[in-house]
Amino acid sequence: MTTSKPATSLPLADVPPTSPSRPALTKAQQALVDHIVDFARTHHAASPAALVIEGDAGTGKSVVVNAAFERIQQLARDRQGHDPLAGSRNLMLVNHPEMIKFYKRVAGTLPAVRKGDYQRPTSFVNQCHKSGTTADVVFVDEAHLLLSRSDRYNHFEQDNHLQEILALAKVVVLVFDPHQVLKFKSYWNRQRLQDLLHGHVVKHVQLTEQFRMHAEADVSQWIHGFRAGRLLPLPAEQSFDFRIFDDAQSMYEAICAHDRTAGMSRMLATYDYPYTLDGKDHFITEGRFHLRWDRSLPQEPLAWAERPDTIEEVGSVYTVQGFDLNYAGVILGPSVGWDEASQRIRIDTGRYEDRAAFAGQQGLDDPEEIRQAIMLNAINVLMTRPTRGLYLYASDPALRRQLGRLRDQGAA
Template sequence: MKDGFSMEAFRLLNAYRDKHGITVDDEKDLKDQVALVISMTSLRSTLQKVFKDIDQLSSSMVISPTDISKRTYKVVLVDEAHRLRRRKNISCYGDFDKSNTRLGFDINEGTELDWVLKQSENQIFFYDSNQSIRTTDLPPSRFEVLKNSKAYDSVRLQTQIRSEGGDLFTDFVHRLFDLKLLPHERFESKDFELKLFDSFVAMRGQVFQKEAEMGLSRLVAGFSWEYKTKDKKHRHLYDMTIEGIDLRWNSTAKDWINSKNAIHEVGSIHTVFGNDLNYIAIVFGKEIDYDPITKAIVVYRDEYKDTNGKNSTDDVDLLFYVKNIYKTLMFRGIRGVYIYVCNPNLKAYLSQHMEIVTGNSENESQVIPSCRISSEPTAGSIPYYDLEIAAGNFSELQQSEILQYIDVEERYQDPQRYFACKVIGESMNKIIPNGSICLFERYQGGSRNGLICLVESSSFEDRDFGANYTIKEYSSKKTITDEGWQHQEIILLPKSTDDS
């Protein structure tokens, strides 16, 4: 798909090549003189991996603003330039001050934009004030100065990058948050889904299904919940509970979207900024609401848990940043956006303008959408064991008598790593409907806390007669001594709509 961002970047770089007489033979020598500056850690890590695997590119070409303070470049592209920072409400003043000192700027006045301007001969900034989300982001006035300078050309991109919703969806989202839609006006498209879910459980199940079908489907949320598990020693805790589902924020800040546990975790604006997802499911938290009396979007400061994001803001600024967060999250979806809303008034407002998905559709969380089972392995199959895994108590003693094979999509076609079984029972029905055939990944090492695990129990003496099996969410507590660590307790947690 062509998009304005890519085409304009390509045009500007070609114009630079023509102006300076750069040929294909010269490019190898110039590669070290071109850089892409990315402020956000997660996006930068993702792009470094991408650049590493592309001929003529290098991961070292993707740098942070701090990196550019250490050397000069001929050409610098700055993506998401609205996220360049000033010295205000940042989490680490030390590195910021060192960069200012290194370049001769006053530590209180120098900004990451100043570093880019001083350390590069030519710059290309991709800027959108509607995606500024914190007071640490540079104010629009700094970029207005550049825009009005004769040293720069200003080009307005005309297309919404990558999204199948296109410019019409972009316009719809802006008018949705600005309360400028007509009564009951909706966004309709055969190529793009916009749905408001009545049930969080159903929405999460839909995310699992889309992930199984095409990948790159993630759950994200606004900052209504504290990041209790940010410290690794607290990873056994949970950050939020929605409709009885215990959840954790992202376990890594780097390339979270592609991390192993991302599908089981909740991302934030910081983990998806600049990335694109096939489907994004967004939890509108308790900090954002709709006032039916004033007919306005409102933000509750006490419910907003991003301390650095709200410090030194007035109510107008905070509302601007929070609205931008949710707009930007909605723009991450390529094929669709799913929404769940915590506050009833906001839910009622959004329901006037979106398709509503009601109820908890149990079939939507099925892991394997199509099941072709055969007696012989194929290039696209993995083992399917004829065990019935109990979602309640441990199953009766059983052995796998007949090994069959089930076809799965390409990403799971590794029989040494993946296998499938049927799950019977209701104690996991919030995420696994009774009778589902589920895909399992063999244990690869690392913490199991928070993972849905297939647990085998067998007697040493009776090993030849089979084993008992169950599936639960794994939770454990450990004690550490001079001799090492050992489990204090292991808890297998159900996920059922039946509280009994």
């Protein structure tokens, strides 16, 4: 068991650094915040420019951009100031409904930031086109969720979110992680990003230090191996609680116990179980385990990860992406198996229930390879949510046996 303090009711990965719930920035993070502000000062009146911040989940990308955004808004709204950014129009965009809820709520506690400073990308693009306005500095958190094709059902008529944003802003600051791409219609890789940024002044920053998972490096290495289709020996025993379960109900009971003592502990699952937005409850059943999927509550002001009642639900990648948990119990559903012959993870795209993730494959080379990458990315997102402990259960018998072997070898 770790001796670190329990998480607050806020998802710490996204709490602005000025919040009482957020530890002070490290010297390196503060230096990056200063660099972002200077980059905006230098380029907002000179030429189109983009600053791309990359890094794995938990490397503090959102923390840094929130601190930089708040600083820039302080400068922009200082009526007596003479800073080049004084009077500038700046926005934070995020294509994630749960994170928008959180950002707008936290904005009310920060003197320089307003709720209207946070928008969905489609709203920003459509409003700018309708009013003929532009922005000075636009931050895009979780830029890997931007649409890379039109989505008329959701009122985006243009070809590409980022292409539109680059045309409507003088400076764009992007948080980008290609290992968190989850859909064909928002399919990104580094080459696609580079092609769109051609013609702009571009600066890249790579973050590597892990802030979320209070774990030794072998935990991140194990997760990286899994998303590459390999099973490495289990991490060594340490304060971060990494466990393999043979029974999903037992895992749930352990998660409930942690939620009672530490808070912010939840069950999560791959999108391998039927779920329909029809107002009804839909359930995940694995042996003795039987629990409903997360309910869609768009009018609920709290994000799913923040609500205490969601200990009675199973979260999906769409409700937890971008948020921290203390402990996560992850169910690897039937689409995630083990191939004894190749000694590799086997991904069965035909058993993935998130069919919307695979809509819009036109123009993509090797869509089957991308399907598998999307599913492994989703697993990566689920596994990288917890700060203090990760528990795994595999539905597929072969994978469950192999994980059990690794557990037993580590205990020998």
